[in-house]
Amino acid sequence: KNEVEQSPQNLTAQEGEFITINCSYSVGISALHWLQQHPGGGIVSLFMLSSGKKKHGRLIATINIQEKHSSLHITASHPRDSAVYICAVAPPEYGNKLVFGAGTILRVKS
Amino acid sequence: DTAVSQTPKYLVTQMGNDKSIKCEQNLGHDTMYWYKQDSKKFLKIMFSYNNKELIINETVPNRFSPKSPDKAHLNLHINSLELGDSAVYFCASSLTGIQTYEQYFGPGTRLTVT
Numbered sequence: 001k002n003e004v005e006q007s008p009q010n011l012t013a014q015e016g017e018f019i020t021i022n023c024s025y026s027v028g029i030s031a032l033h034w035l036q037q038h039p040g041g042g043i044v045s046l047f048m049l050s051s052g053k054k055k056h057g058r059l060i061a062t063i064n065i066q067e068k069h070s071s072l073h074i075t076a077s078h079p080r081d082s083a084v085y086i087c088a089v090a091p092p093e094y095g096n097k098l099v100f101g102a103g104t105i106l107r108v109k110s
Numbered sequence: 111d112t113a114v115s116q117t118p119k120y121l122v123t124q125m126g127n128d129k130s131i132k133c134e135q136n137l138g139h140d141t142m143y144w145y146k147q148d149s150k151k152f153l154k155i156m157f158s159y160n161n162k163e164l165i166i167n168e169t170v171p172n173r174f175s176p177k178s179p180d181k182a183h184l185n186l187h188i189n190s191l192e193l194g195d196s197a198v199y200f201c202a203s204s205l206t207g208i209q210t211y212e213q214y215f216g217p218g219t220r221l222t223v224t
Contacts, residue, residue: 031210037151043200043215050210084151090210096141097166098213100153 003027006087006101013108019074021104023087026068033098034061034072035086043086046072077108113137116201116216123191124224130187131219133201141165142184143213144176145200153200159184160206188221196223 004025013019023032034046047054047061049070054061058077063070074081087101114135123129135142143166144156158166159178173189188195201216 033213035215042217043153043202045212045214048210048212086151086153088153092210095165096143096158096160096204096206096210096213097155098153103151105151 002102003091003099004087004089004101006085006104008104009102010105011107013077013106015078015108015110017077017108019077019081019106019108021072021085021087021106023070023072023101024068025070025087025089025099027089027091027099028093029065029068029089030092031090032063032070033088033090034070035088037084037086037103039083041083046085074106079108079110082107114201114203114214114216116199116219118219119217120220120222122222122224125191125193127191128187128189129191129221130185131199131201131221133184133186133216135182135201135203135214135216137203137214139203139205139214140181141204141206142178142181143202143204144184144186145202145215147198147200147218149197157184157186191221191223193223196221 031050058075060073084103086103088098141160143158157176162178175187178184198218202213204213205211
């Protein structure tokens with residue numbers, strides 16, 4: 001079983017919908033990262049968080065350290081949000097090594 | 111003013127050949143990484159260098175040899191390429207310290223071995 005599990009694996013939404021992607025992990029961490037990868041594109045870091053909540057534009061990331069769970073929310077989704085969203089955790093005993101989830105493929109239809 | 115750059119972007123080669131991928135960062139970071147992304151988009155770390163010193167070396171075949179001539183560069187050389195080496199390889203960089211820092215990724219190099 002992977003140390004980082006994401007759900008759902010695939011998600012199709014209509015433009016304007018509120019989207020939630022979940023990430024659960026089984027190890028202690030110093031931080032959790034949310035990454036975005038557009039089709040054929042590079043990887044962009046969206047958030048790095050170790051507690052609470054962060055917001056950037058229409059994106060919101062939350063983390064519950066006790067429950068070992070994080071969520072990425074997208075409000076007022078748009079077709080340009082279509083991408084793979086990847087959760088990654090940084091266990092402190094691993095140094096700078098990130099452990100990745102399998103990713104969530106999001107498609108937003110207009 | 112690209113932060114993390116990789117060359118080439120695409121690499122098509124035959125089995126048995128030797129090839130190199132180059133990575134450079136201009137962010138002043140002291141740690142650089144190589145990741146492999148398989149056909150299912152799953153990312154896995156291969157190597158990590160801090161100030162030119164190898165820090166992380168996952169279970170990667172000896173055919174893969176990273177080289178860091180300075181803090182700003184981390185190259186990946188692959189000998190005797192195999193079909194299973196086909197993947198997208200991402201370079202990344204970050205600062206290091208007691209806390210965890212954000213990693214910045216390069217655009218990726220899509221390697222196809224025929």
